Structure formats: C-alpha cells, structure tokens
C-alpha cells in the first residue's frame with residue numbers, strides 16, 4: 001500500500017502495522033473515499049431541520065437552501081463556524097493557562113514563575129509599574145488585565161489585542177469594525193449570527209471570520225504563549241532528536257500528546273524524580289517523549305525528544321514500546337484508545353473535555369497536579385512491568401534537531417553579531433538578497449499529503465531559493481524528522497546567500513556548523529512568536545507587516561485551528577498558501593474574496609495549491625513582488 005515516496009518513518013511504521021494487522025488512518029481514509037463533494041465545496045448545510053441542504057454550484061440542481069440562503073452565504077457561514085472552533089480551542093487553552101498562573105500566584109497550585117524576564121517585558125507593554133515591586137506583584141497586575149479581557153462587556157477593545165498588536169494594523173482593523181472586547185461574547189455572537197435565520201450576507205459573515213481570527217491570534221495564541229513563558233520560562237536554543245527512533249526498548253516510554261504544557265511539564269518533572277521506581281521495575285530509565293504540540297512545548301523548553309506528529313500518533317503505538325500515552329486537549333484521535341488496547345500501552349486521558357471510550361481517565365487539575373502526574377507516571381511504570389521481556393519493534397530512525405528558537409533566542413543570537421541593533425544584519429541580508437524572504441511553514445500533518453512528502457518538498461524548493469523558513473506545530477515534527485532542523489541541512493539545501501548568513505549565525509551562536517535553515521519556533525500557539533518576529537522586522541524597517549517579503553503556508557491542513565490561525569495572518573496582511581482547499585470553492589464570492597479581493601482590504605490573499613513545487617514557486621513569486629514594491633534587489 002505504501003507508495004515509493006512515503007516518508008521513510010511512516011513507511012517503516014506502516015509495515016509494522018500491516019504485519020500486526022492493525023488498521024491505520026490511511027485505510028480508513030481509503031474506505032471513506034470518495035469523500036463528500038458537497039462537504040468539500042462548503043455547500044452542505046445542516047444548520048436547521050428543514051435541511052440538510054446541499055447545493056451543487058456546477059450542476060442543474062437547486063441553487064439555494066430550503067430557506068433560500070445562497071451558496072455564498074452558506075459557505076461563509078460554515079467557514080465562520082470552523083473559525084469559531086479554532087478560536088474557541090486557542091482561547092480555551094489560553095484561559096486555562098491564565099487561571100493556572102492566577103492560582104500559582106496565590107500558591108493554590110504547585111506552579112511558579114520561571115520566566116521573570118517575560119513578566120518584565122510584558123509589564124512594559126501593558127504599562128504596569130515595576131519600580132521597587134516584586135515580580136509576583138507585577139505578574140498579578142498582568143493577570144488582572146488578562147482576566148478583565150475575559151469579562152469586559154463594553155465596547156472597549158481587548159487589551160491583549162490593543163496593547164500587544166502593532167498599531168498601524170489596529171487602525172485598519174478599527175476601520176473594518178474588527179476590534180473586539182470579550183472573546184466569549186464574540187464566540188457567542190458568532191454562533192448566534194451563524195445559526196438559522198440570522199446573518200445571510202456573505203460579506204458580513206466573512207468579516208466575522210476575520211474578527212474571530214483576530215481573537216484566535218491575540219486572545220488565543222499570544223495570550224497563551226505570553227503566560228506559558230511566564231510559568232515555564234522562555235525557550236532557549238537547544239538540541240534534541242526527532243522521529244520514532246527516540247523510543248527506547250528498555251526504558252519506560254511516556255509519550256505526552258496534546259497541547260497544554262500545564263500537564264506535560266508536570267509529567268516531565270515527575271518522570272525525572274521517579275527514575276528509581278522505573279529502575280526497580282527493570283527499566284533503564286523513564287523516557288518522556290513528545291507528540292504533536294505539547295511535544296513541541298517540552299522540546300522547546302527542555303529539549304525533550306520529538307516522537308511523532310499528529311498523523312503518526314497511532315503509528316508509534318504499533319511499536320509496542322509506548323508504555324503510556326498521556327493526552328490533554330485537541331487533536332487526540334479516538335482511535336488511539338483502540339490501538340493502545342492491542343498492546344500493554346496505557347492510554348490516559350486527563351481533561352474532562354476529552355473523554356474517550358476505552359481510555360483510562362486520570363483527571364488532571366492544576367490543584368492536584370503533582371498527585372495526578374505521579375499517578376500517571378506510575379501507570380506508565382506499571383505498563384512497562386507488563387511489557388517487560390516482550391518483543392518491541394522500534395524502527396531505528398531519527399534525526400538530530402535544533403529547537404528552542406523563540407524570538408528572544410533568535411534576538412540573543414543576533415545580538416552576538418550586532419549588540420546595538422540585533423535586527424540590523426538581518427535587514428542588510430534581506431536587502432542584498434542573501435535572505436530572499438521569510439516563509440512560515442506551519443500547521444498539521446495530513447495523511448492526505450504525507451505520502452507525497454508535501455511539506456518536505458516545498459521546503460527544499462524554498463531553501464534553494466534562499467527563503468528562510470520558520471516552523472511550528474506538526475510541521476516542525478515533519479521537518480525535524482526529515483533533518484531540516486540541522487546545520488547539515490543548510491549545507492545540503494540552501495542557496496549560497498542563505499548558506500552564508502546561516503553559517504555566520506551558527507558561529508555567533510557557538511554551534512559547530514551553520515544554524516539550521518528551518519527555525520523551530522514551537523507549537524501551534526507559538527505562531528504568535530512568528531507574528532512577533534515579523535512585527536519586529538517590520539518595525540525595524542519602518543513598514544507594515546504586510547509589506548515584508550514574507551509569506552505563510554499550511555501545507556497539510558487538518559484542524560479548524562489552522563483556519564483561524566491562517567485568518568489571523570491574513571488580517572495582518574500576510575498572504576498564505578494552503579492545501580487542501582478550505583471548504584470555500586462552492587462560493588464564487590468567498591473564493592474571489594480570499595484568493596484576490598482581500599488584497600485590497602488587508603493586503604493579503606490565499607493561494608490553494610496541492611502540488612509542492614508549484615506551491616513553493618508561488619511563494620517565491622509572492623516574495624519577489626513584495627521585494628519589488630520595497631525597491632529591493634530581486
């Protein structure tokens with residue numbers, strides 16, 4: 001079943017699954033095909049019980065829903081609900097971290113402030129006085145500001161938007177009516193407006209999509225990341241390894257999966273302290289590895305090894321070597337519980353929102369974080385006891401990976417080249433074309449694209465043309481496994497200009513070789529770090545973010561969250577490539593807006609392209625246009 005160019009890790013794991021007769025997502029996808037054409041076009045509506053209604057925009061069938069709604073409005077309304085799903089996920093994540101931080105300050109939960117410098121940096125942004133005050137007091141003010149953002153009922157804009165986002169763009173958003181107050185009110189309003197018999201104007205609905213995306217970007221991503229940095233520290237550059245070969249046959253392997261480091265940080269903490277118990281059970285040690293975004297969080301801050309991206313989450317279980325897979329929220333396939341049952345693997349859910357039949361549920365609340373984490377690590381040791389002596393099948397495949405490139409870490413490296421004007425050398429190299437431009441390649445891993453190695457192929461083309469790549473999310477796992485997060489990749493794939501810059505930076509950073517050509521900036525929420533980087537470069541150049549020679553891409557779209565993140569880039573003026581097509585093609589109006597007319601509104605467009613080389617080529621051409629407009633050499 002495996003095509004020739006299936007990435008080697010998947011190919012090895014699929015063979016094991018095949019041998020053990022375990023069905024995988026690829027087979028379920030094949031059984032599901034052909035998938036629903038109305039759904040793909042976005043012209044299927046189930047909003048009320050006169051429906052479901054479906055419109056074939058290309059055939060002779062009905063041209064509106066039973067209620068008379070047009071395909072344009074139907075598509076926009078469906079897209080809005082996807083964006084709400086994404087924003088609700090990120091805002092919920094941020095709020096959980098916020099409440100944990102609040103309780104930490106009152107010593108009600110066993111967490112403390114590890115990122116003092118972040119507290120001070122944010123105090124500046126939010127005009128919180130620092131003179132003669134201790135860090136807890138300053139942090140309390142920040143927490144109050146964030147809490148107020150969740151409660152405000154008036155028209156005042158949300159603080160995390162108005163104080164954290166760049167001012168020029170805010171003026172545009174104000175003019176477009178996109179400024180928001182309380183994210184919960186807005187989510188309610190969006191669900192209300194998109195329920196039966198409300199907003200039926202596609203343009204109005206699309207503005208709601210952009211507004212919801214801003215909520216995702218600022219009260220979701222930025223807030224979550226800012227507060228996580230306060231609680232767990234700002235990531236620093238470090239080295240780790242990626243791919244299934246990081247599992248160890250004779251160790252207690254604990255795979256942390258999900259998104260929220262409030263859980264995984266504690267698992268790691270206790271795993272380090274329970275090694276003796278593991279050794280008593282016959283193991284060499286406890287080996288915590290990371291899956292998906294919480295894996296990225298741990299690798300960014302602690303160099304924890306990266307075991308699998310989302311579409312490999314079931315595949316690493318077929319090794320039989322994962323003793324516990326512990327999950328928090330988002331992107332958890334229910335199938336994992338079924339695969340775990342075939343082995344001694346303890347599949348452990350922890351969040352009341354994520355209950356999965358056949359999973360073991362160990363509730364994790366920050367108040368009892370230590371007890372729960374100990375119980376979870378204990379369950380992993382127990383599972384190892386059961387597994388001990390049985391054969392496991394771990395493909396010995398892994399790559400080195402440099403991680404931890406937070407904005408602060410990047411500025412730290414650049415400061416060694418120019419302490420007074422850290423961004424100066426970057427700007428010079430953009431101007432002379434050594435760095436042709438920037439691409440944020442982010443988002444999920446999709447079995448619909450894995451077999452063609454969509455992401456890896458795109459990145460090769462971009463690097464050859466001197467485009468510096470930053471990455472987050474499951475894309476970072478993909479690129480890590482393929483070796484792109486190493487200095488060798490710089491020598492292997494980059495054009496001469498980019499190679500020269502990265503070699504100089506590698507030396508400045510004290511690395512043996514060049515800096516990698518792909519910078520791992522974290523989990524999906526850490527796309528706010530990408531935004532902060534772009535905002536910093538734009539400010540230094542005195543231009544708008546949308547004028548930068550920069551472009552985004554989600555080459556293997558899976559989650560609603562990727563839609564709302566993409567929307568927040570579009571609102572900033574950053575154009576985005578995406579594959580597969582979002583569910584908009586059934587609406588001529590929405591398609592025209594996103595692929596073209598939006599450039600007159602925010603300056604950005606969406607480009608759908610499922611072929612890697614063509615996608616990369618579009619990105620390079622887009623960057624070239626931006627360079628032209630800035631009068632830079634192309």
Ligand code: XCC
Pocket residue numbers: 258259292293310330331443444445473474475523524558559561562
């Ligand atoms: Fe989920 Fe974040 Fe997508 Fe991976 S990249 S499939 S969202 S885990 Ni965030």
Ligand code: SF4
Pocket residue numbers: 045046047048049050051052053064065066067068069196197
């Ligand atoms: Fe059909 Fe309109 Fe009801 Fe949607 S809201 S299901 S289009 S009648």
